[in-house]
Amino acid sequence: MNVRExxxxxxxxxxxxxxxxxxxxxxxxxxxxxxAAADAEAVDREARxxxxxxxxxxxxxxxxxxxxVDFGGHSxxxxxxxxxxxxxGRACTSTAMIYAMxxxxxxxxxxxxxxxxxLETMMRHVANDQWLLASSTxxxxxxxxxxxxxxxVGHSTDRISLLRDATxxxxxxxxxGLVTTARRADDAVSSDQVLLALARQDYSLRRTQxxxxxxxxxxxxxxxxxxxxxxxxxxxxxxxxxxxxxxxMPFAHLTWSSAWAGAAAxxxxxxxxxxxxxxxxxxxxxxxxxxxxxxxxRSLAKLRAVINANMDAFARHEHDERVLSSLDFQSSINLxxxxxxELAVQTVMSAMRACGxxxxxxxxxxxxxxxxxxxxxxxxxINNDRILASVATATLMSSVPVSLRDE
Numbered sequence: 257m258n259v260r261e262x263x264x265x266x267x268x269x270x271x272x273x274x275x276x277x278x279x280x281x282x283x284x285x286x287x288x289x290x291x292a293a294a295d296a297e298a299v300d301r302e303a304r305x306x307x308x309x310x311x312x313x314x315x316x317x318x319x320x321x322x323x324x325v326d327f328g329g330h331s332x333x334x335x336x337x338x339x340x341x342x343x344x345g346r347a348c349t350s351t352a353m354i355y356a357m358x359x360x361x362x363x364x365x366x367x368x369x370x371x372x373x374x375l376e377t378m379m380r381h382v383a384n385d386q387w388l389l390a391s392s393t394x395x396x397x398x399x400x401x402x403x404x405x406x407x408x409v410g411h412s413t414d415r416i417s418l419l420r421d422a423t424x425x426x427x428x429x430x431x432x433g434l435v436t437t438a439r440r441a442d443d444a445v446s447s448d449q450v451l452l453a454l455a456r457q458d459y460s461l462r463r464t465q466x467x468x469x470x471x472x473x474x475x476x477x478x479x480x481x482x483x484x485x486x487x488x489x490x491x492x493x494x495x496x497x498x499x500x501x502x503x504x505m506p507f508a509h510l511t512w513s514s515a516w517a518g519a520a521a522x523x524x525x526x527x528x529x530x531x532x533x534x535x536x537x538x539x540x541x542x543x544x545x546x547x548x549x550x551x552x553x554r555s556l557a558k559l560r561a562v563i564n565a566n567m568d569a570f571a572r573h574e575h576d577e578r579v580l581s582s583l584d585f586q587s588s589i590n591l592x593x594x595x596x597x598e599l600a601v602q603t604v605m606s607a608m609r610a611c612g613x614x615x616x617x618x619x620x621x622x623x624x625x626x627x628x629x630x631x632x633x634x635x636x637x638i639n640n641d642r643i644l645a646s647v648a649t650a651t652l653m654s655s656v657p658v659s660l661r662d663e
Contacts, residue, residue, distance in 0.1 A: 328380055
């Protein structure tokens with residue numbers, strides 16, 4: 257057994273000890289999902305933060321599951337985290353997306369924070385105090401290009417400052433801390449970025465935009481002026497370029513996709529119930545709309561397969577910097593976001609067509625309106641066109657496979 261296998265086995269044994277002391281992770285997740293589902297319609301209608309669900313998430317210690325055991329967490333894997341995102345997505349897409357964004361920030365701290373006292377302190381806060389971490393990567397007029405920053409970190413002895421026009425900070429007013437990108441210094445180019453991990457006392461927020469949207473209303477993704485004045489140790493020692501490639505983008509795309517897949521699965525489940533009811537009422541004869549249900553099931557299966565294939569690829573190499581930085585992996589994990597977002601929309605749309613008017617209505621047991629409105633955000637969130645253009649440039653450097661089994 258090599259060192260990596262021994263370390264993985266030690267983590268597995270530690271997890272087994274922790275989970276054997278109380279309810280399993282799926283059991284704890286189901287409690288949060290039940291609360292999220294009960295509150296989902298009101299959260300959407302009122303465009304408010306899903307506080308009830310996150311109160312239960314804190315009670316069930318779900319916010320810190322990825323924190324290493326030695327810092328008070330459960331050392332949960334990417335599989336564990338995406339399972340929670342999927343389960344929450346079936347209940348309330350806004351709750352699932354908030355959880356996914358939080359865990360992406362936690363992953364950055366876990367994977368790049370060891371040996372840095374402040375980041376280790378944050379790990380303990382997330383594990384023990386169940387801090388919820390928000391994200392600020394969208395700025396000004398950059399159109400969601402998170403590899404470019406306008407605002408620069410100001411340096412003064414052992415303190416730093418930052419003034420950022422953050423056009424979107426999801427659940428920013430509700431968070432206990434914030435992770436944000438910025439230019440390294442005033443004389444740095446826009447792509448020379450650092451990542452900051454901030455506690456609530458390190459910054460102030462002034463709302464500049466509201467959040468009146470078609471879907472994902474519970475994420476409360478308002479715009480803010482972000483003003484930072486804090487100790488200099490809030491800056492990650494590694495460059496954001498490295499963190500983005502190895503952690504931020506893979507975790508974001510895997511967890512977001514899992515949340516969207518959960519929403520799609522909930523829509524398919526409603527279509528399933530509708531078709532069964534229709535068939536029973538007609539003496540077992542399948543209604544014409546059953547063809548759309550078949551399409552929904554097929555696209556959901558493809559969506560889950562695409563996510564799992566990319567998750568397996570990441571899990572196999574999650575500590576191999578060379579593989580994670582490779583053109584093939586970066587293209588694949590970028591295209592996961594595009595394919596998953598499109599498949600989620602396709603799945604929910606097919607489910608709605610299977611239900612017909614019953615799915616289109618907002619006042620019945622088979623309504624799919626909220627699910628469709630929520631997943632329509634998926635292709636827009638870090639716009640698919642931007643990703644496809646970026647990947648097209650990169651993939652011009654790779655050859656076309658000459659056989660089915662060529663890598």
